Amino acid sequence: MNFKYKWWGKGDIDATFGVFFDGFSKILTATGIMLFAFGMPASIVIGQIVPAIGVATFLGNLWYFYEAKCLAQKEQRHDVTAQPFGIGASQLTGWLYLIMGPVYWKTNDAMLAFRVGLCAAFIGGIIEVLGAFAGRWIVKNVPHSALLGNMSASAIVWLSFVGIALVFDKPIYAVLPLFIVIIDYLGKADKRFQKIPSGLIAIVLGAVIAWSTGYLTPENFISSFDDLGFYVPHFFGGEILKGFKEIVPFLPVIIPLQINNFLSTLQGLESAKDVGDCYPERRSMVMDGVTTMVGSLLGNPFPTTVYFGHPGWKALGARAGYSLVVGIAYLLVCLTGLTGIVMAVIPTEAVLVLLIFVGFSVTGTTLQNTKAKYFPVILLSMIPIVFQYIQTLVNSAFQAAGTEAASITAEQLTSASLPLEGINILANGAFLSSLLIAAVLACVLDKRYFRAGAFSLGLAFCSFIGMIHCESIAWLPKTGVVLGIIYCVVALYLFAKYVIFERGKPHPLSESDTAAD
Structure with missing residues (x-):
């Protein structure tokens, strides 16, 4: 049988928006903190860090697209879903507030904070790679319910709880889109005559409301073009070597955060296995570490990881296409300064409704695949x-x-x-x-x-x-x-x-x- 994997499914549009804006919101948060709280120069933040984030996330998403395609070809299935990938939330906040922030607040030297962040990310990538060789032992010895329960707890809190709070903080723009997702996705309402994905409807509706009420304005949209350009990442191997002199006090922060990071990847792999997509643990975990190290060498101080949410995107009918599109979108936006333009067109709150669903879906899948006891x-x-x-x-x-x-x-x-x-x-x-x-x-x-x-x-x-x-x-x-x-x-x-x-x-x-x- 000549099998050819159809890598684009009905849920890939929703997954593309959800995964892209999940990671994109982190990029915007980090950019604002580095520019306005740390006082780092825009030439470094916009010109070096953001492009390096784009390259690292592109490479990782390209890999997970390839991995899903290989699995589909091997098992001759069209319903294989790629692993979501990007900058880790806990790693981003940890690096900003526990590593880069303290260096800047103590020395008032933004470049030193940047250098230490890069060095920390490089070391973190090494820890991720080493963690790959302990993954199988962890799966064998840690109870399955504890492993997946820990992951679902993180998903429901950091995706659903946080998302719902932000949605109701701006209820005009996002509560109606939220209920569309609740009814059509969580409630699995009858959609036999509905040709457009509900997630896309929710995002477009949120954007229409935001523009109609003045939350998004033509002035902001026009001014967002000021940062357009083409930014090429530089090689920061020398800066990382210099950072080793300052890194020792932060090893107690880096090591636990990166242990958590490779455990998150492992749990993501376990949740994918629970819904039928069995990816090779060691290879996937090594790739997380490799993309983190490559990103740090190019100027990205934040570790990369597999995201929670694979069961949720699979439940929507996503395959591997969203991973490829998200990777290309990151590359395009981060290398060209399109970041502000995207946010000037679509309100973040409207996109968060998809992440709220993913948090619920991960937890629901965990409960369904776990014995009641x-x-x-x-x-x-x-x-x-x-x-x-x-x-x-x-x-x-x-x-x-x-x-x-x-x-x-x-x-x-x-x-x-x-x-x-x-x-x-x-x-x-x-x-x-x-x-x-x-x-x-x-x-x-x-x-x-x-x-x-x-x-x-x-x-x-x-x-x-x-x-x-x-x-x-x-x-x-x-x-x-x-x-x-x-x-x-x-x-x-x-x-x-x-x-x-x-x-x-x-x-x-x-x-x-x-x-x-």
Whole structure:
């Protein structure tokens, strides 16, 4: 049979808009912060960083298009969906506020902040590549429900929660498009006579409302052409070498963030596998690291990664075409200065409705492919991620008020019923603590108490070195010691259960031993 993969499907238009604007909103955020908060020169931000982002994301999307095409050809299926790819949200905020920001605020040297960011990204890419060789071991030993529950928690919080808040912040332009997506996609309403994708209708409707009400204006559209040009990335290998002299204090930030990054890629691969697209783990994870390193050499200080959302785009009927179009669009927009023009035509809030759907879809798919007894695992994994979002909101509110959390006394916070210390403890290292706590519960549900105790010791170790619950990695930080001791006690309790109830008895089948989850 002469099979030829049809790489463009009915959902590729929606996926193109959703994935492009998801990444594009991050680019705009980073650009604004670097230009106006850090005071970096436009010649570096617009002329070097943004073009390098375009090249890195183009290369990654081109690779995942090729990978999907190969899988479709191998299995002779037309319903293969490419992995979404771009700049990671947590990596972008981490690099801006935990690496580049502190350097700039301390030295007032924007170029030094840029150099350290590039060096950090290069090291981060190496960590991603190394993580690829641990991926299979992680899949084999970490309970499936904990792995996917952690991913779905991140998706529902950072895509759906954040998106809904922004949509209702500008309700005139985006609530109606949101309900179109809710009815047609989440509600799966009858669309037999509807030829135009609902996502496209929602975006066009949002743009029409924004233009009709004056939210978008001809003046802004005309002024957006001022930045048009052609920007070629430069080679920054020398700057990265110089950055190694300044990078050591930031390794405690880089290492956990990039561990989270390759775990995110791994979870994206697992979610794709759950809906029928089985991609090679190691190769995909290596490519994330390679694009991060290539991007840093060309001037992009932000790591790249596979996004959450593959099941959502697959549910819409997307194939591999959107990945190719998104990559080309990034390249075109980032190399030519079209960034402002796109945002002057389409309101960001109208595009966010697609990301809200993706967050719900990822979580829904996880629940559908998980046995009911593991639902508490998924719910538990959400708690640290939710508090990470709350921490972000609280810190942003403090910054907007012209103050810092450290300058407010505990008594003032207590009187306002704001348990800030508890929020910070749960939020710091949330991605990793969410995964480990969920893994403990999953093992207990399977009555595998020894393994549950081992994960508790993992929590203790991460606490003792400040990787979770603390602002940065440090040996035996105060909060980490307290919680580490508690986790050790929990481990002893679980080991006791193992000796009493489990040792010498055959194990019941767990989710890791069965094909169905």
